[in-house]
Amino acid sequence: MAQRFALMIAPADAADDRADFRDTFTPMDVTAPALSVGELSTQRGDGVFESIGVVDGHANEVEAHVQRLAHSARLCDLPAPNLAQWRQAIEVVAAQAPAGEAVVKLILSRGVEHGPAPTAWATVAAAPDFRAVRRNGITVVTLDRGYDLGAGERAPWLLLGAKTLSYAVNMAALREARRRGADDAIFVTRDGYVLEAPTASLIIRAGGDFLTPAPAGGILHGTTQLSVFEYLESHGRTTRYETLTASDLTKADAAWLVSSIRLAAPITAVDGAPLASDPDLTAELNTFLLSPR
Protein backbone atom coordinates (compact mmCIF):
# COMPACT_ATOMS: atom_id res chain seq x y z
CA MET A 1 0.00 0.00 0.00
CA ALA A 2 1.22 3.49 -0.71
CA GLN A 3 2.37 5.46 2.27
CA ARG A 4 -0.05 8.12 3.34
CA PHE A 5 1.93 10.28 5.71
CA ALA A 6 5.51 10.49 6.90
CA LEU A 7 7.08 12.28 9.82
CA MET A 8 10.80 13.03 9.91
CA ILE A 9 12.07 12.92 13.49
CA ALA A 10 15.15 14.72 14.82
CA PRO A 11 16.19 12.09 17.40
CA ALA A 12 16.28 13.50 20.93
CA ASP A 13 18.76 12.37 23.52
CA ALA A 14 17.39 9.53 25.67
CA ALA A 15 17.78 11.76 28.75
CA ASP A 16 15.74 14.62 27.25
CA ASP A 17 12.64 14.75 29.46
CA ARG A 18 10.64 17.54 27.86
CA ALA A 19 6.89 16.94 27.80
CA ASP A 20 6.34 17.74 24.15
CA PHE A 21 8.58 16.69 21.26
CA ARG A 22 6.48 18.10 18.46
CA ASP A 23 9.11 20.66 17.48
CA THR A 24 11.41 17.73 16.60
CA PHE A 25 8.87 16.44 14.04
CA THR A 26 8.63 17.50 10.40
CA PRO A 27 5.65 16.24 8.39
CA MET A 28 6.65 15.09 4.91
CA ASP A 29 4.97 14.59 1.57
CA VAL A 30 5.54 10.82 1.24
CA THR A 31 6.08 10.96 -2.50
CA ALA A 32 8.70 13.72 -2.25
CA PRO A 33 12.39 12.91 -1.78
CA ALA A 34 13.18 12.92 1.93
CA LEU A 35 16.46 11.04 2.32
CA SER A 36 19.92 11.77 1.01
CA VAL A 37 21.94 9.20 -0.94
CA GLY A 38 24.43 9.25 1.94
CA GLU A 39 21.87 7.53 4.20
CA LEU A 40 23.39 4.43 5.82
CA SER A 41 19.95 2.82 5.99
CA THR A 42 20.01 2.71 2.24
CA GLN A 43 23.72 2.05 1.69
CA ARG A 44 24.15 -0.61 4.37
CA GLY A 45 20.72 -1.58 5.73
CA ASP A 46 22.23 -0.05 8.85
CA GLY A 47 19.41 0.76 11.22
CA VAL A 48 16.46 -0.77 13.02
CA PHE A 49 12.70 -0.65 12.57
CA GLU A 50 9.27 -1.58 13.86
CA SER A 51 5.91 -2.18 12.18
CA ILE A 52 2.89 -1.40 14.34
CA GLY A 53 -0.70 -2.40 13.64
CA VAL A 54 -3.26 0.41 13.76
CA VAL A 55 -7.00 -0.25 13.90
CA ASP A 56 -9.34 2.70 13.43
CA GLY A 57 -6.62 5.11 14.45
CA HIS A 58 -5.50 3.16 17.54
CA ALA A 59 -1.90 1.92 17.48
CA ASN A 60 -1.59 -1.48 19.21
CA GLU A 61 1.19 -2.76 21.47
CA VAL A 62 2.96 0.60 21.41
CA GLU A 63 4.97 -0.10 24.53
CA ALA A 64 6.23 -3.49 23.31
CA HIS A 65 7.24 -1.95 19.99
CA VAL A 66 9.16 1.02 21.42
CA GLN A 67 10.88 -1.28 23.93
CA ARG A 68 11.94 -3.60 21.10
CA LEU A 69 13.15 -0.59 19.08
CA ALA A 70 15.37 0.30 22.04
CA HIS A 71 16.56 -3.32 22.33
CA SER A 72 17.41 -3.47 18.61
CA ALA A 73 19.22 -0.11 18.86
CA ARG A 74 21.29 -1.43 21.77
CA LEU A 75 22.28 -4.59 19.86
CA CYS A 76 23.32 -2.38 16.93
CA ASP A 77 25.27 0.15 19.07
CA LEU A 78 22.92 2.95 18.02
CA PRO A 79 22.26 5.83 20.42
CA ALA A 80 19.41 4.91 22.77
CA PRO A 81 16.13 6.19 21.36
CA ASN A 82 14.08 8.58 23.49
CA LEU A 83 10.98 6.45 24.02
CA ALA A 84 8.73 9.37 25.02
CA GLN A 85 9.61 11.01 21.71
CA TRP A 86 8.80 7.83 19.77
CA ARG A 87 5.53 7.31 21.62
CA GLN A 88 4.50 10.83 20.67
CA ALA A 89 5.60 10.30 17.06
CA ILE A 90 3.44 7.16 16.90
CA GLU A 91 0.50 9.19 18.18
CA VAL A 92 0.99 11.94 15.59
CA VAL A 93 1.40 9.46 12.75
CA ALA A 94 -1.45 7.14 13.80
CA ALA A 95 -3.75 10.17 13.83
CA GLN A 96 -3.22 10.29 10.05
CA ALA A 97 -4.18 6.64 9.56
CA PRO A 98 -7.13 5.82 7.32
CA ALA A 99 -10.16 4.14 8.91
CA GLY A 100 -9.88 0.38 9.30
CA GLU A 101 -6.49 -1.31 9.42
CA ALA A 102 -3.27 0.54 8.89
CA VAL A 103 0.44 0.13 9.56
CA VAL A 104 2.79 2.54 11.24
CA LYS A 105 6.49 2.02 10.56
CA LEU A 106 9.26 3.40 12.73
CA ILE A 107 12.75 3.64 11.26
CA LEU A 108 15.89 4.56 13.17
CA SER A 109 18.87 4.68 10.81
CA ARG A 110 22.53 5.18 11.70
CA GLY A 111 22.20 8.38 9.73
CA VAL A 112 24.07 9.95 6.90
CA GLU A 113 27.58 8.55 6.35
CA HIS A 114 30.10 10.34 8.60
CA GLY A 115 27.18 12.45 9.85
CA PRO A 116 26.72 13.48 13.45
CA ALA A 117 23.45 11.74 14.34
CA PRO A 118 20.96 9.03 13.44
CA THR A 119 18.14 9.72 11.01
CA ALA A 120 14.65 8.76 12.12
CA TRP A 121 11.20 8.78 10.65
CA ALA A 122 7.78 7.24 10.95
CA THR A 123 5.21 6.51 8.25
CA VAL A 124 1.63 5.34 8.07
CA ALA A 125 -0.13 3.49 5.25
CA ALA A 126 -3.36 1.55 4.83
CA ALA A 127 -2.74 -2.14 5.59
CA PRO A 128 -3.34 -4.85 2.98
CA ASP A 129 -6.65 -6.68 3.42
CA PHE A 130 -5.72 -9.85 5.33
CA ARG A 131 -9.28 -10.91 6.29
CA ALA A 132 -9.37 -13.87 3.91
CA VAL A 133 -5.87 -14.96 4.90
CA ARG A 134 -6.80 -14.93 8.60
CA ARG A 135 -9.79 -17.14 7.83
CA ASN A 136 -8.42 -19.44 5.11
CA GLY A 137 -4.87 -19.68 6.33
CA ILE A 138 -1.50 -19.92 4.66
CA THR A 139 0.75 -22.67 3.37
CA VAL A 140 4.39 -22.61 4.40
CA VAL A 141 7.66 -24.22 3.42
CA THR A 142 10.57 -24.73 5.78
CA LEU A 143 13.81 -23.09 4.70
CA ASP A 144 17.30 -23.61 6.08
CA ARG A 145 18.51 -20.48 7.92
CA GLY A 146 22.11 -21.68 7.70
CA TYR A 147 22.75 -21.11 11.42
CA ASP A 148 22.72 -23.62 14.24
CA LEU A 149 20.61 -22.97 17.32
CA GLY A 150 23.50 -21.54 19.36
CA ALA A 151 24.64 -18.97 16.79
CA GLY A 152 22.69 -16.03 18.22
CA GLU A 153 24.09 -16.33 21.73
CA ARG A 154 27.59 -17.26 20.57
CA ALA A 155 27.95 -14.50 17.99
CA PRO A 156 25.99 -11.36 18.93
CA TRP A 157 27.44 -9.51 15.91
CA LEU A 158 25.08 -11.64 13.79
CA LEU A 159 22.35 -9.36 15.29
CA LEU A 160 19.88 -12.24 15.29
CA GLY A 161 17.73 -10.69 18.03
CA ALA A 162 17.65 -7.22 16.45
CA LYS A 163 15.03 -6.05 13.97
CA THR A 164 17.49 -4.46 11.57
CA LEU A 165 16.83 -2.91 8.18
CA SER A 166 19.01 -5.63 6.62
CA TYR A 167 16.08 -7.76 5.48
CA ALA A 168 17.33 -8.89 2.05
CA VAL A 169 17.51 -12.52 3.22
CA ASN A 170 14.00 -12.34 4.71
CA MET A 171 12.70 -11.01 1.40
CA ALA A 172 14.61 -13.67 -0.58
CA ALA A 173 13.11 -16.39 1.63
CA LEU A 174 9.59 -15.10 0.89
CA ARG A 175 10.35 -15.15 -2.84
CA GLU A 176 11.68 -18.72 -2.52
CA ALA A 177 8.50 -19.75 -0.68
CA ARG A 178 6.36 -18.33 -3.50
CA ARG A 179 8.54 -20.05 -6.07
CA ARG A 180 7.70 -23.30 -4.28
CA GLY A 181 3.99 -22.47 -4.44
CA ALA A 182 3.64 -21.55 -0.76
CA ASP A 183 2.54 -18.34 0.92
CA ASP A 184 5.26 -18.03 3.52
CA ALA A 185 8.42 -19.60 4.92
CA ILE A 186 9.55 -20.85 8.29
CA PHE A 187 13.26 -20.74 8.98
CA VAL A 188 14.83 -23.89 10.38
CA THR A 189 18.29 -24.10 11.92
CA ARG A 190 21.01 -26.25 10.40
CA ASP A 191 20.46 -28.62 13.34
CA GLY A 192 16.73 -29.01 12.70
CA TYR A 193 14.98 -26.53 14.99
CA VAL A 194 12.20 -24.21 13.88
CA LEU A 195 12.84 -20.50 14.44
CA GLU A 196 10.45 -17.97 12.93
CA ALA A 197 9.08 -16.75 9.64
CA PRO A 198 10.82 -13.95 7.71
CA THR A 199 8.31 -11.40 9.07
CA ALA A 200 6.29 -13.31 11.71
CA SER A 201 6.58 -15.51 14.81
CA LEU A 202 5.49 -19.14 15.03
CA ILE A 203 3.07 -20.45 17.66
CA ILE A 204 2.04 -24.09 17.74
CA ARG A 205 -0.60 -25.91 19.77
CA ALA A 206 0.48 -29.33 21.03
CA GLY A 207 -2.39 -30.91 22.92
CA GLY A 208 -3.72 -28.13 25.12
CA ASP A 209 -0.44 -26.21 25.33
CA PHE A 210 0.77 -23.31 23.22
CA LEU A 211 4.44 -23.25 22.36
CA THR A 212 6.76 -20.84 20.59
CA PRO A 213 10.49 -21.17 19.88
CA ALA A 214 12.59 -19.65 22.66
CA PRO A 215 13.98 -16.20 21.62
CA ALA A 216 17.37 -17.24 23.03
CA GLY A 217 17.72 -19.39 19.91
CA GLY A 218 18.58 -16.28 17.94
CA ILE A 219 15.17 -15.05 16.84
CA LEU A 220 13.27 -11.83 17.21
CA HIS A 221 10.99 -11.65 20.21
CA GLY A 222 7.58 -11.16 18.57
CA THR A 223 5.31 -8.47 19.99
CA THR A 224 2.18 -10.20 18.62
CA GLN A 225 3.35 -13.54 20.01
CA LEU A 226 3.72 -11.86 23.42
CA SER A 227 0.17 -10.46 23.15
CA VAL A 228 -1.26 -13.83 22.11
CA PHE A 229 0.50 -15.60 24.98
CA GLU A 230 -0.86 -13.03 27.47
CA TYR A 231 -4.35 -13.51 26.07
CA LEU A 232 -4.12 -17.31 26.20
CA GLU A 233 -2.73 -17.27 29.75
CA SER A 234 -5.52 -14.95 30.88
CA HIS A 235 -7.97 -17.50 29.46
CA GLY A 236 -6.49 -20.36 31.43
CA ARG A 237 -4.31 -21.85 28.71
CA THR A 238 -0.72 -22.93 29.20
CA THR A 239 2.00 -21.26 27.14
CA ARG A 240 5.69 -22.08 26.96
CA TYR A 241 8.91 -21.07 25.24
CA GLU A 242 10.56 -24.22 23.97
CA THR A 243 13.14 -25.57 21.62
CA LEU A 244 10.96 -26.96 18.86
CA THR A 245 12.02 -29.30 16.10
CA ALA A 246 10.68 -29.30 12.57
CA SER A 247 8.74 -32.46 13.44
CA ASP A 248 7.08 -30.71 16.42
CA LEU A 249 5.65 -28.36 13.78
CA THR A 250 4.39 -31.04 11.40
CA LYS A 251 2.84 -32.98 14.29
CA ALA A 252 1.19 -29.91 15.86
CA ASP A 253 -2.55 -29.83 16.51
CA ALA A 254 -2.59 -26.36 15.05
CA ALA A 255 -0.04 -23.66 14.21
CA TRP A 256 -0.08 -19.97 13.39
CA LEU A 257 2.24 -17.32 12.08
CA VAL A 258 1.54 -14.20 14.07
CA SER A 259 2.66 -10.66 13.26
CA SER A 260 1.59 -7.09 13.88
CA ILE A 261 -0.27 -6.47 10.63
CA ARG A 262 -1.43 -9.85 9.27
CA LEU A 263 -2.16 -10.92 12.89
CA ALA A 264 -2.86 -14.66 13.40
CA ALA A 265 -2.60 -16.58 10.14
CA PRO A 266 -3.38 -20.30 10.58
CA ILE A 267 -0.92 -22.61 8.86
CA THR A 268 -2.78 -25.10 6.66
CA ALA A 269 0.18 -26.98 5.19
CA VAL A 270 3.90 -27.41 5.84
CA ASP A 271 6.09 -28.39 2.88
CA GLY A 272 2.99 -29.66 1.07
CA ALA A 273 1.64 -31.80 3.94
CA PRO A 274 -1.70 -30.59 5.35
CA LEU A 275 -1.73 -29.36 8.93
CA ALA A 276 -4.74 -29.42 11.25
CA SER A 277 -6.24 -26.07 12.19
CA ASP A 278 -8.57 -24.62 14.79
CA PRO A 279 -10.85 -22.09 13.06
CA ASP A 280 -12.71 -21.08 16.23
CA LEU A 281 -9.58 -20.29 18.17
CA THR A 282 -8.09 -18.51 15.15
CA ALA A 283 -11.15 -16.27 14.92
CA GLU A 284 -11.02 -15.64 18.66
CA LEU A 285 -7.33 -14.68 18.51
CA ASN A 286 -7.88 -12.30 15.61
CA THR A 287 -10.84 -10.66 17.33
CA PHE A 288 -8.58 -10.07 20.30
CA LEU A 289 -5.70 -8.83 18.15
CA LEU A 290 -7.99 -6.37 16.35
CA SER A 291 -9.19 -4.92 19.67
CA PRO A 292 -7.46 -1.87 21.14
CA ARG A 293 -4.53 -2.81 23.37
Place this chain on the structure above:
Amino acid sequence: MAQRFALMIAPADAADDRADFRDTFTPMDVTAPALSVGELSTQRGDGVFESIGVVDGHANEVEAHVQRLAHSARLCDLPAPNLAQWRQAIEVVAAQAPAGEAVVKLILSRGVEHGPAPTAWATVAAAPDFRAVRRNGITVVTLDRGYDLGAGERAPWLLLGAKTLSYAVNMAALREARRRGADDAIFVTRDGYVLEAPTASLIIRAGGDFLTPAPAGGILHGTTQLSVFEYLESHGRTTRYETLTASDLTKADAAWLVSSIRLAAPITAVDGAPLASDPDLTAELNTFLLSPR
Protein backbone atom coordinates in the same frame (compact mmCIF):
# COMPACT_ATOMS: atom_id res chain seq x y z
CA MET B 1 34.31 11.11 3.16
CA ALA B 2 31.44 13.27 2.04
CA GLN B 3 29.95 12.43 -1.29
CA ARG B 4 30.87 14.85 -4.00
CA PHE B 5 28.46 14.06 -6.79
CA ALA B 6 25.49 11.77 -7.32
CA LEU B 7 23.72 10.62 -10.45
CA MET B 8 20.20 9.24 -10.33
CA ILE B 9 19.74 6.59 -13.01
CA ALA B 10 16.43 5.56 -14.60
CA PRO B 11 17.25 1.86 -15.12
CA ALA B 12 17.04 0.85 -18.77
CA ASP B 13 15.89 -2.57 -19.90
CA ALA B 14 18.82 -4.96 -20.34
CA ALA B 15 17.90 -5.33 -24.02
CA ASP B 16 17.97 -1.56 -24.67
CA ASP B 17 20.90 -1.16 -27.07
CA ARG B 18 20.97 2.58 -27.56
CA ALA B 19 24.45 4.06 -27.83
CA ASP B 20 23.95 6.87 -25.33
CA PHE B 21 22.10 6.63 -22.02
CA ARG B 22 22.75 10.15 -20.83
CA ASP B 23 19.09 11.13 -20.99
CA THR B 24 18.42 8.49 -18.29
CA PHE B 25 20.81 10.26 -15.91
CA THR B 26 19.91 13.09 -13.52
CA PRO B 27 22.77 14.81 -11.66
CA MET B 28 21.93 15.43 -8.00
CA ASP B 29 23.07 17.71 -5.25
CA VAL B 30 24.38 15.06 -2.85
CA THR B 31 23.27 16.94 0.25
CA ALA B 32 19.69 17.37 -1.01
CA PRO B 33 17.03 14.72 -0.33
CA ALA B 34 16.93 12.34 -3.28
CA LEU B 35 15.14 9.21 -2.06
CA SER B 36 11.59 8.71 -0.83
CA VAL B 37 10.83 7.04 2.50
CA GLY B 38 9.13 4.27 0.48
CA GLU B 39 12.55 3.12 -0.84
CA LEU B 40 13.04 -0.61 -0.24
CA SER B 41 16.79 -0.07 -0.07
CA THR B 42 16.19 1.86 3.11
CA GLN B 43 13.26 -0.14 4.52
CA ARG B 44 14.65 -3.61 3.81
CA GLY B 45 18.26 -3.29 2.69
CA ASP B 46 16.74 -4.70 -0.48
CA GLY B 47 19.12 -4.03 -3.32
CA VAL B 48 22.69 -4.60 -4.46
CA PHE B 49 25.76 -2.41 -4.74
CA GLU B 50 29.36 -2.05 -5.87
CA SER B 51 32.26 0.12 -4.70
CA ILE B 52 34.80 0.96 -7.39
CA GLY B 53 38.25 2.43 -6.85
CA VAL B 54 39.08 5.53 -8.89
CA VAL B 55 42.62 6.85 -9.27
CA ASP B 56 43.09 10.27 -10.86
CA GLY B 57 39.74 9.99 -12.56
CA HIS B 58 40.24 6.45 -13.88
CA ALA B 59 37.76 3.85 -12.56
CA ASN B 60 39.45 0.47 -12.09
CA GLU B 61 38.08 -3.01 -12.81
CA VAL B 62 34.89 -1.57 -14.29
CA GLU B 63 34.02 -4.75 -16.15
CA ALA B 64 34.43 -7.01 -13.10
CA HIS B 65 32.27 -4.65 -11.03
CA VAL B 66 29.39 -4.36 -13.51
CA GLN B 67 29.46 -8.13 -14.06
CA ARG B 68 29.25 -8.69 -10.31
CA LEU B 69 26.41 -6.15 -10.07
CA ALA B 70 24.54 -8.25 -12.64
CA HIS B 71 25.36 -11.45 -10.72
CA SER B 72 24.11 -9.96 -7.44
CA ALA B 73 20.94 -8.71 -9.17
CA ARG B 74 20.30 -12.22 -10.52
CA LEU B 75 20.70 -13.80 -7.08
CA CYS B 76 18.23 -11.22 -5.70
CA ASP B 77 15.68 -11.64 -8.53
CA LEU B 78 16.13 -8.01 -9.55
CA PRO B 79 15.67 -7.03 -13.20
CA ALA B 80 18.92 -7.53 -15.10
CA PRO B 81 20.86 -4.27 -15.17
CA ASN B 82 21.76 -2.79 -18.54
CA LEU B 83 25.54 -2.98 -18.33
CA ALA B 84 26.18 -0.45 -21.10
CA GLN B 85 24.09 2.03 -19.13
CA TRP B 86 26.05 1.34 -15.93
CA ARG B 87 29.39 1.59 -17.72
CA GLN B 88 28.38 5.01 -19.00
CA ALA B 89 27.12 6.07 -15.56
CA ILE B 90 30.50 5.10 -14.06
CA GLU B 91 32.22 7.21 -16.72
CA VAL B 92 30.03 10.24 -15.98
CA VAL B 93 30.45 9.91 -12.22
CA ALA B 94 34.20 9.17 -12.30
CA ALA B 95 34.67 12.35 -14.34
CA GLN B 96 33.55 14.25 -11.21
CA ALA B 97 36.11 12.50 -8.98
CA PRO B 98 38.68 14.62 -7.16
CA ALA B 99 42.36 14.11 -8.05
CA GLY B 100 44.04 11.21 -6.29
CA GLU B 101 42.01 8.32 -4.93
CA ALA B 102 38.23 8.28 -4.96
CA VAL B 103 35.40 5.81 -4.68
CA VAL B 104 32.44 5.36 -7.01
CA LYS B 105 29.44 3.56 -5.55
CA LEU B 106 26.74 1.93 -7.64
CA ILE B 107 23.40 1.18 -6.00
CA LEU B 108 20.55 -0.79 -7.56
CA SER B 109 17.57 -0.91 -5.22
CA ARG B 110 14.35 -2.86 -5.63
CA GLY B 111 12.73 0.54 -5.81
CA VAL B 112 9.88 2.23 -4.03
CA GLU B 113 7.49 -0.18 -2.25
CA HIS B 114 4.82 -1.42 -4.69
CA GLY B 115 6.46 0.77 -7.32
CA PRO B 116 6.96 -0.26 -10.91
CA ALA B 117 10.73 -0.29 -11.23
CA PRO B 118 14.06 -0.42 -9.41
CA THR B 119 15.73 2.76 -8.25
CA ALA B 120 19.37 3.24 -9.20
CA TRP B 121 22.07 5.76 -8.55
CA ALA B 122 25.82 6.24 -8.51
CA THR B 123 27.93 8.49 -6.31
CA VAL B 124 31.54 9.57 -6.10
CA ALA B 125 33.51 10.71 -3.07
CA ALA B 126 37.16 11.22 -2.18
CA ALA B 127 38.60 8.01 -0.70
CA PRO B 128 40.04 7.89 2.82
CA ASP B 129 43.84 8.04 2.91
CA PHE B 130 44.91 4.40 3.21
CA ARG B 131 48.63 4.90 2.42
CA ALA B 132 49.80 4.24 5.98
CA VAL B 133 47.51 1.22 6.32
CA ARG B 134 48.86 -0.31 3.11
CA ARG B 135 52.39 0.09 4.45
CA ASN B 136 51.95 -0.66 8.15
CA GLY B 137 49.21 -3.23 7.90
CA ILE B 138 46.19 -4.16 9.95
CA THR B 139 45.43 -6.42 12.87
CA VAL B 140 42.44 -8.74 12.57
CA VAL B 141 40.28 -10.90 14.79
CA THR B 142 38.43 -13.98 13.60
CA LEU B 143 34.66 -13.87 14.12
CA ASP B 144 32.17 -16.71 13.83
CA ARG B 145 29.88 -16.19 10.80
CA GLY B 146 27.35 -18.67 12.21
CA TYR B 147 27.12 -20.62 8.95
CA ASP B 148 28.85 -23.83 8.00
CA LEU B 149 30.84 -24.05 4.77
CA GLY B 150 27.99 -25.62 2.77
CA ALA B 151 25.30 -23.04 3.67
CA GLY B 152 25.76 -20.86 0.59
CA GLU B 153 25.26 -23.67 -1.90
CA ARG B 154 22.55 -25.40 0.11
CA ALA B 155 20.46 -22.30 0.79
CA PRO B 156 20.74 -19.72 -2.02
CA TRP B 157 18.11 -17.53 -0.31
CA LEU B 158 20.84 -16.65 2.21
CA LEU B 159 22.27 -14.57 -0.69
CA LEU B 160 25.82 -15.30 0.46
CA GLY B 161 27.32 -14.69 -2.98
CA ALA B 162 25.41 -11.44 -3.58
CA LYS B 163 26.68 -8.00 -2.61
CA THR B 164 23.40 -6.82 -1.08
CA LEU B 165 22.65 -3.59 0.76
CA SER B 166 21.88 -5.68 3.88
CA TYR B 167 25.26 -5.04 5.50
CA ALA B 168 24.21 -4.56 9.13
CA VAL B 169 26.04 -7.75 10.18
CA ASN B 170 29.18 -6.70 8.29
CA MET B 171 29.11 -3.35 10.08
CA ALA B 172 28.47 -5.01 13.46
CA ALA B 173 31.46 -7.32 12.88
CA LEU B 174 33.70 -4.31 12.23
CA ARG B 175 32.49 -2.67 15.46
CA GLU B 176 33.17 -5.93 17.33
CA ALA B 177 36.68 -6.07 15.86
CA ARG B 178 37.36 -2.52 17.06
CA ARG B 179 35.95 -3.35 20.47
CA ARG B 180 38.56 -6.11 20.62
CA GLY B 181 41.29 -3.64 19.71
CA ALA B 182 41.73 -4.85 16.12
CA ASP B 183 41.36 -3.05 12.81
CA ASP B 184 39.28 -5.59 10.94
CA ALA B 185 37.59 -8.98 11.16
CA ILE B 186 37.79 -12.23 9.26
CA PHE B 187 34.66 -14.35 9.22
CA VAL B 188 35.11 -18.02 10.04
CA THR B 189 32.50 -20.72 9.44
CA ARG B 190 31.00 -22.68 12.31
CA ASP B 191 33.10 -25.62 11.10
CA GLY B 192 36.38 -23.68 11.23
CA TYR B 193 37.03 -22.41 7.71
CA VAL B 194 38.06 -18.85 6.90
CA LEU B 195 35.79 -16.96 4.52
CA GLU B 196 36.33 -13.24 4.00
CA ALA B 197 36.37 -9.94 5.84
CA PRO B 198 33.20 -7.85 6.17
CA THR B 199 34.29 -5.64 3.27
CA ALA B 200 37.36 -7.38 1.82
CA SER B 201 38.70 -10.70 0.50
CA LEU B 202 41.47 -12.71 2.11
CA ILE B 203 44.61 -13.85 0.28
CA ILE B 204 47.32 -15.87 2.02
CA ARG B 205 50.77 -16.92 0.92
CA ALA B 206 51.75 -20.45 1.91
CA GLY B 207 55.29 -21.13 0.76
CA GLY B 208 55.41 -19.82 -2.80
CA ASP B 209 51.68 -20.24 -3.47
CA PHE B 210 48.89 -17.72 -3.13
CA LEU B 211 45.58 -19.02 -1.85
CA THR B 212 42.12 -17.56 -1.32
CA PRO B 213 38.98 -19.23 0.06
CA ALA B 214 36.87 -20.76 -2.73
CA PRO B 215 33.82 -18.54 -3.53
CA ALA B 216 31.66 -21.70 -3.59
CA GLY B 217 31.93 -21.61 0.21
CA GLY B 218 29.37 -18.85 0.26
CA ILE B 219 31.46 -15.73 -0.05
CA LEU B 220 31.56 -12.81 -2.39
CA HIS B 221 33.90 -13.19 -5.34
CA GLY B 222 36.29 -10.29 -4.81
CA THR B 223 37.15 -8.11 -7.80
CA THR B 224 40.45 -7.01 -6.24
CA GLN B 225 41.33 -10.60 -5.38
CA LEU B 226 40.73 -11.50 -9.04
CA SER B 227 43.03 -8.67 -10.14
CA VAL B 228 45.75 -9.68 -7.69
CA PHE B 229 45.58 -13.31 -8.82
CA GLU B 230 45.85 -12.25 -12.48
CA TYR B 231 48.85 -10.10 -11.62
CA LEU B 232 50.56 -12.86 -9.63
CA GLU B 233 49.92 -15.47 -12.35
CA SER B 234 51.32 -13.13 -15.00
CA HIS B 235 54.47 -12.87 -12.85
CA GLY B 236 54.93 -16.63 -12.68
CA ARG B 237 53.36 -17.22 -9.27
CA THR B 238 50.91 -20.01 -8.50
CA THR B 239 47.43 -19.07 -7.27
CA ARG B 240 44.65 -21.37 -6.06
CA TYR B 241 41.14 -21.31 -4.67
CA GLU B 242 41.08 -23.56 -1.65
CA THR B 243 39.15 -24.47 1.43
CA LEU B 244 41.28 -22.83 4.11
CA THR B 245 41.09 -23.42 7.84
CA ALA B 246 41.67 -20.83 10.52
CA SER B 247 45.03 -22.48 11.22
CA ASP B 248 46.06 -22.11 7.54
CA LEU B 249 45.70 -18.39 8.20
CA THR B 250 47.72 -18.27 11.42
CA LYS B 251 50.49 -20.40 9.84
CA ALA B 252 50.61 -18.36 6.61
CA ASP B 253 53.88 -16.84 5.41
CA ALA B 254 51.94 -13.65 4.72
CA ALA B 255 48.32 -12.62 4.35
CA TRP B 256 46.37 -9.66 3.01
CA LEU B 257 42.89 -8.29 3.03
CA VAL B 258 42.25 -6.92 -0.43
CA SER B 259 39.43 -4.63 -1.50
CA SER B 260 38.67 -2.01 -4.13
CA ILE B 261 39.42 1.10 -2.09
CA ARG B 262 41.86 0.12 0.68
CA LEU B 263 43.59 -2.22 -1.83
CA ALA B 264 46.14 -4.70 -0.35
CA ALA B 265 46.36 -4.34 3.44
CA PRO B 266 48.92 -6.71 4.97
CA ILE B 267 47.68 -8.56 8.05
CA THR B 268 50.17 -8.13 10.90
CA ALA B 269 48.34 -10.07 13.61
CA VAL B 270 45.46 -12.55 13.92
CA ASP B 271 43.62 -12.66 17.25
CA GLY B 272 46.61 -11.04 18.94
CA ALA B 273 49.27 -13.37 17.49
CA PRO B 274 51.76 -11.68 15.15
CA LEU B 275 51.75 -12.78 11.52
CA ALA B 276 54.70 -12.59 9.16
CA SER B 277 54.49 -10.10 6.32
CA ASP B 278 56.18 -9.40 3.02
CA PRO B 279 56.60 -5.61 2.69
CA ASP B 280 58.21 -5.75 -0.77
CA LEU B 281 55.42 -7.81 -2.28
CA THR B 282 52.78 -5.68 -0.53
CA ALA B 283 54.28 -2.53 -2.06
CA GLU B 284 54.45 -4.22 -5.47
CA LEU B 285 50.78 -5.29 -5.26
CA ASN B 286 49.62 -1.82 -4.26
CA THR B 287 51.63 -0.20 -7.05
CA PHE B 288 49.86 -2.54 -9.44
CA LEU B 289 46.43 -1.93 -7.89
CA LEU B 290 46.89 1.85 -8.11
CA SER B 291 47.74 1.61 -11.81
CA PRO B 292 44.98 2.03 -14.42
CA ARG B 293 43.30 -1.27 -15.25
